[in-house]
Amino acid sequence: MRHKSRSVLPGFGLSLGITCTYLSLMVLLPLATVFTKTTDLSWAEFWGTVTNPRVVASYRVTFGASFVAALVNTVFGLLVAWVLVRYRFPGRKLVDAMVDLPFALPTAVAGIALTTLYAPNGWIGARLEPLGIKVSYSWLGITVALIFIGLPFVVRTVQPVLDDLEVEVEEAAASLGARRWQTFARVVVPAIAPALLTGFALAFARAIGEYGSVVFISGNMPMKTEIVPLLIMTKLEQYDYAGATAVAMVMLVASFGLLLAINLLQWAARRRMAT
Numbered sequence: 001m002r003h004k005s006r007s008v009l010p011g012f013g014l015s016l017g018i019t020c021t022y023l024s025l026m027v028l029l030p031l032a033t034v035f036t037k038t039t040d041l042s043w044a045e046f047w048g049t050v051t052n053p054r055v056v057a058s059y060r061v062t063f064g065a066s067f068v069a070a071l072v073n074t075v076f077g078l079l080v081a082w083v084l085v086r087y088r089f090p091g092r093k094l095v096d097a098m099v100d101l102p103f104a105l106p107t108a109v110a111g112i113a114l115t116t117l118y119a120p121n122g123w124i125g126a127r128l129e130p131l132g133i134k135v136s137y138s139w140l141g142i143t144v145a146l147i148f149i150g151l152p153f154v155v156r157t158v159q160p161v162l163d164d165l166e167v168e169v170e171e172a173a174a175s176l177g178a179r180r181w182q183t184f185a186r187v188v189v190p191a192i193a194p195a196l197l198t199g200f201a202l203a204f205a206r207a208i209g210e211y212g213s214v215v216f217i218s219g220n221m222p223m224k225t226e227i228v229p230l231l232i233m234t235k236l237e238q239y240d241y242a243g244a245t246a247v248a249m250v251m252l253v254a255s256f257g258l259l260l261a262i263n264l265l266q267w268a269a270r271r272r273m274a275t
Contacts, residue, residue, distance in 0.1 A: 041243075
């Protein structure tokens with residue numbers, strides 16, 4: 001008689017069913033509602049809503065500032081993670097804990113604090129104003145807020161990978177005559193590239209949907225500093241539910257496309273490392 005193979009972990013069927021049900025109720029059903037609500041619009045009405053000049057301008061502000069903030073966080077997040085992993089110094093645990101501050105701090109509080117600091121009469125803004133640099137109520141202020149909330153995603157993604165990276169590999173490269181930058185570019189970067197891409201994707205995705213920390217510092221000027229989440233809230237307040245879901249669907253499709261592209265890049269990076 002053939003014995004039925006049993007799973008090492010008990011209760012797989014039950015746990016899988018609970019998982020699928022939970023994900024369906026909490027993720028798939030709300031996302032499906034966005035698509036079904038958009039069907040109240042005809043194709044011409046939908047296209048006119050999502051290509052409205054004010055909406056297109058908010059796309060440019062949101063995606064442009066999010067991309068720049070994610071790039072900045074990728075560079076400096078790697079630097080922060082490198083310092084926390086490779087060096088021991090007084091106050092290291094405090095710095096490590098401060099990285100998670102944007103996770104714990106309410107986004108509205110972060111927005112008010114950043115606006116106060118970078119306003120023309122703020123501690124930092126008053127020193128930038130004579131130089132002709134305006135942060136609050138500008139595109140630059142939006143980017144600063146998105147950098148603040150996105151930094152932990154890169155640091156916490158790259159940090160464990162750097163922690164697991166063996167220092168002996170770098171020492172072997174140095175013993176073979178590689179310079180420090182050559183070792184970093186040819187040994188360290190390929191090993192942490194998938195984690196860096198993941199951190200970039202998480203920071204970018206988080207920035208696209210950010211509302212609380214941006215709404216205060218942006219100034220919310222249509223065609224200039226208005227972000228897509230605020231535009232969606234404006235349409236909801238005007239009882240334009242179909243228009244709000246149409247814009248939200250565009251953001252949803254863009255987010256899915258971003259995650260798919262990042263996953264493909266990660267798969268290609270891991271395959272290149274394996275070969």
